[in-house]
Amino acid sequence: MLSESAAAVEATLSDLLPPEGGALEAAMRYGVLQGGKRLRxxxxxxxxxxxxxxxxQALRAAAAVECVHGYSLIHDDLPAMDDDDLRRGKPTVHRAWDEATAILAGDALQTLAFEILASDHGGIDPRIRVRLIQGLAQAAGWHGMVGGQxxxxxxxxxxxxxxxEATTALQALKTGALIIWAAESGAILGRSDPGPLRAYAADLGLAFQIRDDILDVEGDPETAGKRLRKDEAAGKATFVSLLGLDGARARARALVASAGAHLAAYGSAAGNLRLAAGFALDRAA
Known part of the structure; x- marks a missing residue:
């Protein structure tokens, strides 16, 4: 399920990214073509x-959100942020190159996302393109992902x-905003009401973050491909520290059930989206 869409998006991204002409272009490709779940x-x-x-048209929206996500990970790993040396089991961009190249690669990926959406390639109506661009800017910016960070x-x-309450609000911005945009982008492209998909993705995003918090406590660093237990060491509140492991698991299960309920209007056509909610609950990395 995820692997098929991931392969299609990987191929699209490879075509849209610049060829490896220098350090910047190589770092851009390295930062976004390292696999991953490609949930968004x-x-x-x-x-x-x-x-x-x-x-x-759908692939362009998918590629755009992955460029923004890739930029956010490159910047999150920097010494001024999370100071991580590994991402998906490989050196982070600032370790493989240097901090300046990592900052520029992240900046370039962010702007590439909007270039992808603004292009007339794929025949997307200009008014729909503007809605997608505005929505992604809001999801990624100060009242979305960046604000949450x-x-x-x-x-x-x-x-x-x-x-x-504050932790839930923080994660709804930091993790949830991009997930919501990804889910609603299809409805925007389809000129339909994105409300049910927004509600589905809001629950999915929180469940995804709760699972992250659980894995940070009991996950395997080798499987995760990154350093774990950072939040505990920093004394930061997480869903696990606030609810306990059992309480966090129960909260995640409730959110997944709620997410599925929001898809009722789509019937069996939304089967894969329901499975994605289950994946958020059960994933090992």
């Missing part, structure tokens, strides 16, 4: 399939750990 791309493709959107950084030096 999968959501873009599957939501588009619900509305019979041409595959070429800022809250996360501020929490490291706060007088006391965040409570459950």
């Amino acid at each position: 791309a999968f959501l873009a493709l599957e939501s588009a399939a619900l509305f019979r959107v041409p595959r070429i 800022a809250l996360d950084i501020a929490a490291e030096t706060a007088a006391r750990p965040l409570d459950l």
Whole structure:
């Protein structure tokens, strides 16, 4: 399920990214073509399939969100952020090159995402392109992913750990915003109401983050391909520290059930989206 869409998006990204002419281009490709779950791309493709959107249009939305996600990971790994040496079992971009190249590669991937959406390739109506661009900018920016990251950084030096409500709000921005955009992009391309898909993805995004928090405590670093237990070492609030392992698992199960309920109007056509919610709950990395 995920592997098929991942292969299609990987091929699309490889075509859209610049060839390896120098350090910047090589770092861009390295940062975004290292595999991964491609969950956001999968959501873009599957939501588009619900509305019979041409595959070429859905692939552009999927590639755009993966470029933004790739840029965010490159920047998250920097010493000024999470200071990580490994990503998916390989050296992070700033370790494989240097910090300046990593910053520029992330910047270039972010702008490439909007270039992909702005292009007339694929025959997307210009008005739909503007909606997609505006939505992705909001999901990625100060009132989305970047805003969530800022809250996360501020929490490291706060007088006391965040409570459950604040942690949920933070993760809805940091992790959830891009997941929501990916899921609703298909409805926007299909000129349909994105509301049910937004609600589905909001629950899915929180369940995905809860599973991340669980894996940070009991996961295998080799399987994860990155350093674990960072949040505990930093004294940051997580769903596990706030709810306990059993409580976090129960909360994730409830969110997955809620996510599936939002898809009722699509019937069996949304089967893969329901499976994606289950994947968020059961994944090992």
